[in-house]
Amino acid sequence: MPGWVVSVVVPIVSVLAALGLWELISRTETISQRDLPAMSTTVQALWSMIQTAAFWIAFGQTVRGWAIGLGLAAAIAIPVGIALGSSDFAASAFRVPIEFLRPIPSAALIPLLFLTLGTTLKSEVFLATFGAFWPLLVQTMYGVRDVDPIAIDTARSFRLGRVERLYRVTLPSALPYIFTGIRISSTVALILAFTAELFMGTPGLGQRLNFYESFGLNPEIYALALATGLLGVAIHFVVSALEKYVLRWHPSQRKGTTA
Amino acid sequence: MSPRLYRTLKISAEIAVPILLLVAWQLYTLARDDPKFPTPTTIAGEFQDLFLFSQFDTHVVPSLERIFVGFAIAVVIGVALGIPLGLSRIGRSAAMPHIEYWRAIPPPALLPISIILLHSIGNTQKISFIAFFCIFPVLLNTIDGVRAIEPTLIDTARSYRIPTHERIRRIVFPAALPQIFAGMRTSLALAVIVMVLSEYFSSTDGVGYVLLISKNTFEFKPMWAAILLIGILGYLLNALFLLVERHVLAWHRGWRAATPQ
């Protein structure tokens, strides 16, 4: 089968088939239409939704929470990660606290934030930042520690100072790890921004989902979930494209990876 | 500085820093005297009362059960799908749009739907919800692991005419295993998070439920104890997993150490 058929036609057919299957399962009441609104019904609900200002405002609020959360996390985690990764001593000293704080799912902090910071953007951002911080910190540390010692020695033999070594050798070498961290953190930040909205009621798409859920508006629930999924895909796409662009010189970009 | 002195200082720092942080935390909460932020000692006490004995069966066990079963199902499905997809370009092409979508959607967006479709908030709903999202890290890493198999290994299998099922069982699967384990590690961490979220959203027992109740009753001590528990759970599960990985992948470590890459 020619290459272009496989990479273009097959995925499209696959998606159309899945959508068709959805329509079929719902319309034939294999799963009741109340529980699973038909694909066409859901798309219609989505279409109506995206014509309302309320939707786009909520959309913007979720993106805002994600962006600030990710941005703050990066602003703190990358420098700290570089500092800890460069110093074997510091990395050891802080190893235990990091290992203990890392596994705490930010989700566990929801009630605390609800009762202290309330249902404000601050809560959402705190949650997103806390969650996005750890993967990025760890990845940055790995990246800095994994720098080829021969490259560093070469730089030193050319009498490059510490700062220059940092941004000419260490950072470019650690960049793939940092980007992996950004990709993971981006996903986490979106999940947490949405979670804050769903559970705490901070404004955004998650809050709208809560609203529809409390009124039992199933087509809208599905439509919003669909939209949120598409937002997730879009964000993932943007971050991956950025990664591919920045790292286009790196050997890891040669063979395609999926994870 | 002599290496010995450096090592001693390093180890002392490793011990001292956590202790200093704990002490600082204790002093800060004592000074602040805010019920919202109890002292570490209070939290530890509450933790012991709550979880270590009385509520262990009621809450910790159901949560653990959901994590383990959901994770196990996700691993089996992820590997079972990942191996054929890793080997088939057409299969991957057809499956990738779906995989890309479902792995990008934030799990909480599907919480209401999972309840609607399964008509319950019981164990089955929780486990299916956890299993569903935990499939993806395993699946994607399995696919990557299979695709990255050394071509010479495959050529060897072909030249010795090893039949397909033997090839998959004895060559493809072990070769991809290190990558599969990496995916499993991510999935396990994800399982803990998704478990908390699904219990917090709607449940009648479990650690997430304790969290929810404490919020509703403004009880900060159980809340912090629950946070502590979830952190410990995550840490222990990860440590346990690493132990298993170390044993299963012993050959891989030895091979990497001995072979220049």
Next chain:
Amino acid sequence: MLLEIKGLGKTYGTGPTATHAVGDVSFSVDEGEFVCVVGPSGCGKTTLLKCIGGLLRPSAGEVLLRGSPVTGPPERMALVFQEYSRSLMPWMSVRSNVLLPLRHKKLSKRERTSLVEDALGAVGLTRFMDRYPWQLSGGMQQRVAIARALAYQPSILLMDEPFASVDAQTRGDLEDLVLQVRDEFGITILFVTHDIDESVYLSDRVVVLTHSPTEVKELIPVELPKPRDQIATKAEPDFAQLRAHVYRLIKREQDVQGVVAPQAVEVAEAEAAVPPGGTAV
């Protein structure tokens, strides 16, 4: 005549960017013969061997093993690769590695065990049966690969520059091992190498290849006394004359082909080795 190669050609890709690795190669190998194939680097030796071994489909010509055309890896043929560390399974012990190709053959457990033990004994690795391959030195790992091929009981053994990644001293031991194994097991060997001395030392006949698109430049019979000896044989005047002759042929080819063409072939061979996402399982 055990193996016959007729007009074999292999081109990677199509159109103006196609890489013609193998042009038109024809020669034959008799039962029990030790034939070495030498050529300038990048001339397509690996491609040629893979086509003969049934791992690549030729673009032209055919390969006949005992009169039957080779369309996939034939049953009575075994291949030893250059990169031993990438052809031995690191999660299996030495014994399991040698056993692996025998599992699907119709043999009893006892027969399999004795084949494995005999093969490992023949290469001198009996004491290391339960170690992992990566715990052994490079030379020993290549012995494991050879043992694996032997246990498979092939009529003909194809070897693709098997000693290129091994240090010079070990190489001499391995060369003698291969000769010994040939005598003991009576198999035919087709040996690809870029080491001219090695090709003359080991073979009954040397096939000298041209630059890519490769063809047979010359077939040189090697009538040095047997058994071969690393010191005595290499001191023979005929040895020096033969190796000089081969060297001159290759040097002439290298001067003609330049630098670009062989690199193109090597890149094409490397790319062909990467499974295009779908491994041919």
